[in-house]
Amino acid sequence: MSSFTLKHLLGLEGVSRDDITTILDTAASFREVLDRPYPKVPTLRGTTVVNLFFEASTRTRISFELAEKRLSADTISFSTATSSVKKGETLRDTAQNIEAMRVDMVVIRHSASGAPHFLSKCIKGTVINAGDGAHEHPTQALLDMMTIRDKFKRIENLRIAIVGDILHSRVARSNIYGLTTMGAQVMLCAPSTLIPYEAHKWPVQISYNVDDAIEWADILMVLRIQLERQQANFFPSLREYHNYFGLTSDRIKRVNRDITIMHPGPINRGVEIESELADSDKSVILNQVTNGVAVRMAVLYLLSGELKSDDEKTKS
């Protein structure tokens, strides 16, 4: 196994192809562990992991907790939705407490972009970004890449269109970095108001027409549309969004090709994607969820710095 160079996982920007490959390979072997009758390994026994969730999250938090327990780590989870005025104070104070309690690894979800970077400067332990503001959500992109690799046996040269609210999406950003690093072609498709400023400086294509994106793509990665975007006039109505950018079976049927549909969840059924399509055999949405646990096990294991042989790692 090639050596792994990261100390923290703050984002996928700048992370090398080798490191991503190492994570995905390791995740694949943990995926086998998860299918065993007793899906647990002693790998992180004695390691303490704290999950700090300063923003509402069910899926990501449970996925991390499960990954930690499957690795036999000691885990503590802390969830709070803080007011914007107090959030700085809370994070600083929390960081100092963590430092005092000699925690090895911290998983953080926060509404402020850069909060994991801030935390990594405050504490000696390893920081894993579980989503920060509109910045990055690296483990989500890693589990997306794992799911793609499962199905296509490669990532290179695949065409992936990310459809939806790119502007506010950390999932989009992490996937842009991860997928392009792995050699995929990426297209961003959204109403022009939801494409971030100067997004063309990323190595991506940009389209304002969802039918063009469907025509082009092997994989459609659909992002959640939040009601408050309509209130801020990013688009006139959810109705118009669904009519012009929503994914429907009719739209997919128009192209005579196998198309894979992904969604990081939670799904707004009937807005960005038609319910029937989300549940169809084109969808790998639930595979993504299962892979999430394996990818997070891999990230925790690799960042714990105890690179053991494959045998030792998967010994139950």
Next chain:
Amino acid sequence: MMKRLNRNYLRKKNHVSDAVGSADKLLFKNGSLIDFSKRQIVPQDMLIVNGVVAEIGHLEIDEFDGHQFDIAGKLIMPGLFDMHVHFREPGREDEETLLSGASSAMFGGFTSVCTMPNTEPATDNREIIEYILNSLSNHLIEVHPIAAITIGRKGEQLVEIAELVDAGVIAFSDDGSSVANPMLLRRALDYSRMFDILIIEHCEEPTLAANGAMHEGFMSTKLGLPGIPSIAEELIVARNIMLARYTNGKIHIAHISTKGSIDLVRRAKAEGIQVTCEVTPHHFSLCDEDLETYDTNLKMNPPLRTPSDVEAVFEGLKDGTIDVIATDHAPHSSEEKDVEFDAAPFGIIGSETAVGLTITKLVKAGKLNLIDALEKLSAKPYQVLGLPVPEIRSGAKATISIIDQDIEWMVDKHAFRSQSRNTPFHGMRLHGKSWGVINNGKYLISAQQ
């Protein structure tokens, strides 16, 4: 908490008062006098007696009984004037007081400052103006307070402009935000014309800039931070120029930061509209690409712009579109700044790095010649504010800065006289520093501190 801060502050005050001497009899040998009107540098000796320039020229004085300094290679010029500082008093004395701010300014090489009115409460009445003037009445630093344009800086009702001019206000500004209502700004420009007094505008259209944390560009897109677009500044610069033309009022654009704004001011000046502008040292020393690490000491308003905006700043400084370099010295406590980027307040301190950054980033970098660069810290602010530039001739009151342009030093935020430490320049090597200042019958040789 307050007790601790106050003790620190008292310690600093004593320290500073020890450092300031009485300019009874000072002889400076081998200095280089900058004459901004003739654009030349002349070797001179200078004798100061009782705070007045007694003699200047080639002086041979036998048995001199005052303090004598050899300032070979050092530059003598009219006292530097920082026309944009926030001294936080009244209201946030934990961040800066009038005295600690004044110390920071004089150690930075300034002899005069304009304090901005976004204090708590806002500087919008005679009592606060008198409090500011009285607090520094006996100081080396001369303070010229700027009052708010509107009561409480709320953008609703004009302050009592005439009375405040009488009380000693030098200019009016709602700095921190624009006067959003164009009718109200029109009235302010019309009314202030009676006093030939400057209206200073922080140009930022509030709806376009709403919730922004940094310049809107590819960096904000990458960092996932809400952007403050260039257009938010440029729209208000354009509006203000049009209002100045229509009213024939005098408008000064604070901390200009975008290429588009600089172009607008350049064209307005060519048209003869009474508009001037200033730039901060950080806007020509740093850019948005430096924000990669989410360092909150790089969070300021206006935000750090792109490298091409910085190029436009160099152009504007060179062709005279940008009149003045002013610091926008904005102290914030470490508690406030040591948070995630979104939650941090805007602003950095600048008094003690302004000279070094000007010489390093403009003069040594070949962007601007020495005389032009120093004029924007020295003579120009007086002219923009309608004040006489201090003369350096025998018989004139000595208001003088002496700069060592060659010294190389490392910025150490812990050595600052400011009460705050929010600087992105800590650890940076700079060329050029204040050597000393003389004003109001007092002198400070910071090179010996």
